[in-house]
Structure formats: C-alpha cells, structure tokens
Amino acid sequence: MISSNNLTFKEELKVRGLRFTAQRKAVLDAIIQNDGKHLSSEEIYDLVKINSPEIGVATVYRTLMLLENMGFVHRIDLDDGKHRYEVSRNEEDHLHHHLICIQCGSIFEVKYDLLESLEDQILKENNFLVKNHSVKFYGFCGYCMKNSSSGEIIKPLTSRPLNR
Numbered sequence: 001m002i003s004s005n006n007l008t009f010k011e012e013l014k015v016r017g018l019r020f021t022a023q024r025k026a027v028l029d030a031i032i033q034n035d036g037k038h039l040s041s042e043e044i045y046d047l048v049k050i051n052s053p054e055i056g057v058a059t060v061y062r063t064l065m066l067l068e069n070m071g072f073v074h075r076i077d078l079d080d081g082k083h084r085y086e087v088s089r090n091e092e093d094h095l096h097h098h099l100i101c102i103q104c105g106s107i108f109e110v111k112y113d114l115l116e117s118l119e120d121q122i123l124k125e126n127n128f129l130v131k132n133h134s135v136k137f138y139g140f141c142g143y144c145m146k147n148s149s150s151g152e153i154i155k156p157l158t159s160r161p162l163n164r
C-alpha cells in the first residue's frame with residue numbers, strides 16, 4: 001500500500017466528496033516517511049508545519065482521523081497519553097506488537113504475530129474468532145538493562161503506569 005498510497009488516498013477522498021489537497025497529502029507523507037517511529041499527533045503537526053507553515057493543528061488532527069477511518073493508518077495507544085500513528089501494513093493480518101521500555105520510554109516492534117496458537121485455542125475454547133489485537137510488553141530495553149547492571153536501582157517512569 002505504501003508505494004501507491006497517495007493515488008489510493010486521492011481516490012478514497014473523491015469517493016467521500018473530499019478534495020485531495022497538498023495539506024492532506026503532507027500529513028499522510030509525514031507518517032509514511034517516518035514509519036516505525038510511532039509519531040504522536042503533535043509530532044506529525046510539527047513535521048507538516050515545516051513545509052506547510054500555514055496548516056492549522058485542527059486540519060492535521062482531522063486528517064489523521066480521516067486517514068484512520070479510511071484504513072491507511074493505525075492509531076496506537078502506548079499509555080503515554082498521546083495518540084500515535086503508523087502506516088497500515090498490507091502484509092499484516094494482525095497488528096504487530098510493541099515493546100515499551102519503562103525506564104527510557106523507547107518503543108520497539110515485534111515484527112511477527114507469534115500468537116497463532118493462542119488464537120486457535122481461543123477459537124476452540126471460547127468459540128471466539130480473533131480478528132486483531134493490540135499487544136504491549138513493558139520492560140527494560142537492552143540499553144537500560146546494561147546500565148542497570150551497575151547496581152543502580154531502576155525506578156519506572158511515573159508517567160507510564162503499568163496497571164491500566
């Protein structure tokens with residue numbers, strides 16, 4: 001989807017009676033060009049503003065909602081109070097998982113689903129067909145693990161509550 005995204009986006013807008021504008025294109029492009037970074041809506045706004053200084057924050061947020069409704073992007077919630085976005089990937093039936101470092105806040109991706117046997121079991125035992133999931137793992141990244149081996153006590157970031 002990534003290569004022909006703008007063409008498809010143009011067609012989708014037309015279907016909804018909306019215009020394909022440079023501003024709308026810029027919002028999608030910012031997400032495509034920064035895929036894997038899980039940009040927040042604020043970060044996307046800051047990026048788009050560089051080349052489109054006249055764009056308003058409301059336009060960016062409305063475009064993000066539109067892109068999500070159209071299925072071009074996924075909104076992900078990583079428990080930091082921000083709306084983050086990433087490109088929907090055609091090759092993924094189910095959303096990939098995210099690893100969140102509770103020390104430094106870094107976000108990593110697990111590229112594989114790995115949950116197929118659990119999904120089979122849920123279908124058998126709960127008679128429930130899993131269509132998607134949003135899995136977050138909390139822990140320490142390699143960098144923070146290494147730095148903690150000095151005996152320092154690691155205090156989790158208070159802005160990332162674990163039990164929610």
Ligand SMILES: [Zn+2]
Binds near residue numbers: 113
């Ligand atoms: Zn799955």
Ligand SMILES: [Zn+2]
Binds near residue numbers: 103105106142
């Ligand atoms: Zn870390």
Ligand SMILES: [Zn+2]
Binds near residue numbers: 036086096098
């Ligand atoms: Zn991701």
